Amino acid sequence: MTQNPLYRYVDMDGDELTVTADLTDGLRVATIRIRSRGMISAVQLPVDGGEDDVLHLLAAIRSAAGLPPEPTTPAPAAG
Secondary structure (H helix, E strand, C coil): CCCCEEEEEECCCCCEEEEEEEECCCCEEEEEEEEECCEEEEEEEECCCCHHHHHHHHHHHHHHCCCCCCCCCCCCCCC
């Protein structure tokens, strides 16, 4: 099973928040992974509404962490 990150945030200290989702027909799961000070925590949550549920979950996590809202799609590369 390959999961592409929907969102990845790394701060100046190297702490990382990654949200991925597997939304295949048989399995709809969002995985939230946090790496902080060398420790890794992860949780998997079922999502019924597909990608919209994952995006709402991501917005709630960012809000709880005090991070500003951001688009969940990568910005085009400058060049």
